[in-house]
Amino acid sequence: MIETEAQARDWLRELPDCDDAAMLRLERLVELLREENQRQNLVSAASLGEVWRRHIVDSAQLLAHVPRGTSPWLDLGTGAGFPGLVIATLRPDCEVRLVESRKRRIEWLERAAHDLRLPHVKVHGARLQDVPSRNAAIISARAFAPLDRLLELSARFSTSDTIWLLPKGRSAKQELQMLRGWHHTFHVEQSLTDIEAGVITGTLQGSAKPVRKGKAS
Ligand SMILES: C[S@@+](CC[C@H](N)C(=O)[O-])C[C@H]1O[C@@H](n2cnc3c(N)ncnc32)[C@H](O)[C@@H]1O
Numbered sequence: 425m426i427e428t429e430a431q432a433r434d435w436l437r438e439l440p441d442c443d444d445a446a447m448l449r450l451e452r453l454v455e456l457l458r459e460e461n462q463r464q465n466l467v468s469a470a471s472l473g474e475v476w477r478r479h480i481v482d483s484a485q486l487l488a489h490v491p492r493g494t495s496p497w498l499d500l501g502t503g504a505g506f507p508g509l510v511i512a513t514l515r516p517d518c519e520v521r522l523v524e525s526r527k528r529r530i531e532w533l534e535r536a537a538h539d540l541r542l543p544h545v546k547v548h549g550a551r552l553q554d555v556p557s558r559n560a561a562i563i564s565a566r567a568f569a570p571l572d573r574l575l576e577l578s579a580r581f582s583t584s585d586t587i588w589l590l591p592k593g594r595s596a597k598q599e600l601q602m603l604r605g606w607h608h609t610f611h612v613e614q615s616l617t618d619i620e621a622g623v624i625t626g627t628l629q630g631s632a633k634p635v636r637k638g639k640a641s
Pocket residue numbers: 500501502503504505506507523524525526529550551552553565566567568639640641
């Protein structure tokens with residue numbers, strides 16, 4: 425379990441995806457986030473004190489479940505940049521599509537991707553409900569919507585091969601147990617950043633019920 429900022433940075437340096445250039449990009453992302461957080465409330469001030477563990481590693485740990493070269497990656501409700509911007513920072517050749525509906529957060533994501541020189545990042549500045557369907561190889565979402573609602577909103581971007589990566593914090597097991605009406609291979613992986621948290625991962629084979637339209641949150 426990663427408990428300190430020093431452990432978080434050491435863990436990142438051991439990642440196959442984290443060469444010197446990637447580490448510099450991550451340092452820059454953290455610097456930009458600290459600056460932007462003074463202008464808008466992207467993450468809590470308390471979590472900024474543990475930004476490497478709480479946000480960077482919490483995002484980067486998802487890469488362990490995705491073979492290199494898998495693309496495109498769709499991140500839903502990216503907000504401050506997690507996990508999508510961290511993924512793009514560590515795998516700059518991967519096409520990463522970030523979906524975010526709030527104007528100031530869209531502008532932040534566009535500015536950060538430009539500053540970090542990540543040409544394969546595409547920011548979809550819109551409600552997810554209004555984003556045109558296109559198959560994704562990976563779908564991630566952290567703190568976006570309850571699992572059932574999340575699937576209703578985003579199953580249309582998934583094929584039976586799409587890898588879903590859903591950091592769900594301490595509710596992971598319960599949300600998965602409560603899930604009804606979907607054919608899937610989901611299971612919960614232990615989070616590296618919180619002993620009580622989990623990441624729901626697996627594939628979605630389809631729905632056994634009609635899919636509703638509506639708001640994410
Ligand atoms: C709680 S924040 C989480 C942000 C980020 N994923 C993280 O873990 O730090 C949820 C984000 O989803 C965005 N959001 C909510 N509903 C959305 C929708 N229907 N379409 C696109 N973005 C949405 C919000 O604007 C917000 O930035």
